[in-house]
Amino acid sequence: MKRDIHLVVLLLSVIGFSLASLTLWKVMGSRERALEDVNIHGLNLTQALSTYSEGIVRQSTLLLLGLVERLETEGVGPAQIQRLSELVKRQQPLMPPMSGVTLYAKDGRWLMSSNRPIPAGANSSDRAYFVHHRDDPSREPFIGLPIRSRVTQEWVITISRRFNDEHGEFAGVVAVTLGVENFLQLFGKLDVGHDGAIGLSFTDGAMLVRYPFREQDMGRNFSNSPIFAKYLIAQPVGTASFTSSLDGVERLYAFRKSDKLPLVTTVALGKQEALAAWRLEALLSALVVAALLAVTGAIGWLLIRAMSRRNAVESELRLTQQQLLESNQKLERLAMHDALTGLANRRSFDEALAQEIRTAQRHATQLTLLMIDIDHFKRYNDSYGHPAGDACLQQIAHLLSGCIRRPRDLLARYGGEELAVILPDTDEEGAAVVARLMLERLALQAIPHQGSPLGHVTASIGIASTERAAPDTPAALLERADQALYMAKQAGRNRLQVVTPPGSVQLAR
Known part of the structure; x- marks a missing residue:
């Protein structure tokens, strides 16, 4: 009898130990998969957001190129400036993030502002982008750090080009201003949780925009953060996990450096939030280990729901990417054909x-x-x-x-x-x-x-x-x-x- 009891105890112990080990193995494996899914999701978001940012910069660059060509060909007379203003108004609906276009003379005076009357005595010769173009003969576009508009007091990002006179000398600057609030419209549609954040920075660590928006982060340099000081040196895209120096929250980071522009897109998700679903699954598994089939069904339902939610987000991102590609193609056609006759321009x-x-x-x-x-x-x-x-x-x-x-x-x-x-x-x-x-x-x-x-x-x-x-x-x-x-x-x-x-x-x- 005792032998049977011992055998039953042993069998129960083996079954209990096996179930406990199987449950523990399953729970730990589920945790690793959850982290991997979060990292993949973050990388997908960085790809879509990087494409979105590059599309906005490309659209702005094409618009600036056309304006500079007109300025250098036709001059900056009142009639020419009026035509440029009308051209910008026609282009504005194609670029929702664009706040406006401003034209500056070589001494910094405002010659044209597409979105507001020119203030009396307005002069921007002290702005960083104006100083850059005045001192640097390069014809390449310049992406400036976020600045506060002196007229509207809103935070804006500038993308600018210089234009020359008939002697090849500096004649002024054309700048496209992107309202940070408008720029963040797509960022705000993405669910990154309470502790999550999305950032767009220069490769030297200077912050351009951040969601959620925090005014104290405008223009701040994060070159000493682990992403810039450690990870980006070895690889242009990847994931990392560390505690933020700003608020002490541990986050899972996905980062991607653009291969066309000096920009880095970062998506950060709170680690505790990212693992919330996993903790719930582990608790349910521990409570209902004796009812393995019921637990399996509950886990299956949770996984299907999570996959559907992720597929919905990815479908929205693909649609947004396709819309950006169509907008870029439309801009390219407009840049090469005359709008009135349809002929080559x-x-x-x-x-x-x-x-x-x-x-x-x-x-x-x-x-x-x-x-x-x-x-x-x-x-x-x-x-x-x-x-x-x-x-x-x-x-x-x-x-x-x-x-x-x-x-x-x-x-x-x-x-x-x-x-x-x-x-x-x-x-x-x-x-x-x-x-x-x-x-x-x-x-x-x-x-x-x-x-x-x-x-x-x-x-x-x-x-x-x-x-x-x-x-x-x-x-x-x-x-x-x-x-x-x-x-x-x-x-x-x-x-x-x-x-x-x-x-x-x-x-x-």
């Missing part, structure tokens, strides 16, 4: 002309350029109004596009009522055929123009080709084509004029 034309000239020189072929000017177009606007003038330009662009058939041929809006056509592998005679076809199409269309001597819209076309034996430049080719256009207009308009290198002139109708 001046920037796209300049890049294509330089590339085609290099190709022509490399393969010893000819490249021909057509410069087209709509005759008496100012009179057309004066007679019918600018909206009708815009519609006329759109009609002409569509009409002339039908005369361009080869894939590499490019019709672009050069500026105002001037258009330009790049014809690779084409000599003057072939280009003249295309030009005559354009003039014939305009004549057949017979768009009414009471300000023209002919009674309908016409055009003058200048034609110039590169030399086969000698290198050529875009500026030289443009100058010859512009000379031919001028001669066509002097000869009575509604015609084409050919300038053949090095300067002989041929006139054709």
Whole structure:
């Protein structure tokens, strides 16, 4: 009997010890998995937030590039500044985080502010970004530390570029301001718990933005924190766990250094909060160890709920990332095409002309350029109004596009009522055929123009080709084509004029 009792006791002891060991092993394994899930989730958040931040900087950089090109091409007169202000207003809905765009003269005076009237005597020559561009000839954009706006008193981040005058000297600064509150809109949609935090810093440790927002952290340097002093030195992305020097809370950190910008995205989750679900699971497992099946069912339900919640967050992040990609693609299309006519714009034309000239020189072929000017177009606007003038330009662009058939041929809006056509592998005679076809199409269309001597819209076309034996430049080719256009207009308009290198002139109708 005792032997049986001993055997039962032994069996019960073995079963008890086995169940206790199995439960302990399961609980500790669950803890490690929970920590791993938190780290993976944090890394996913850093990837999405890094993409979000890079997208905002890229959008701001593209906008600044376009504004600088206009300033250096058109100057800073009142009319030019008014056009820039209207351009910025059209771009603002595409960039919700953008607070405004400000233009500064070389002495720091405000020339334009897109979101508020210019205060009397406003001058920003003491701002760090202005001093940087004034003293550094680099044309690269500059991301500044957060500063408090002197007008609205809100915290903003600046992304700025310098622009030069016609002599290449410093002429001023264009700055995009990003409201920290607007910038943090997406950050605030992410659940990082009561002790969690999201940060965006420079690689030298200077803080740009932090969620939850704390004013005392604006511009603060965290270069001595373990992430910057220890982990980022060895790897650009990873996870870590340590106690914060700010509030003494132990957190799980996920960090990622951008490979395109000098920025570091950090997501921190409170370790106690992150393990709250695990502690509940361990307690339930300990209480209901005798009812293993019921506990297994409860754990399964908790895991499914946690996975569904994580999948929902990841789906929202993927949707946000896709929206950012679509916004970037839309901005890229706007940067390369004229908004009115849909043709390639001046920037796209300049890049294509330089590339085609290099190709022509490399393969010893000819490249021909057509410069087209709509005759008496100012009179057309004066007679019918600018909206009708815009519609006329759109009609002409569509009409002339039908005369361009080869894939590499490019019709672009050069500026105002001037258009330009790049014809690779084409000599003057072939280009003249295309030009005559354009003039014939305009004549057949017979768009009414009471300000023209002919009674309908016409055009003058200048034609110039590169030399086969000698290198050529875009500026030289443009100058010859512009000379031919001028001669066509002097000869009575509604015609084409050919300038053949090095300067002989041929006139054709």
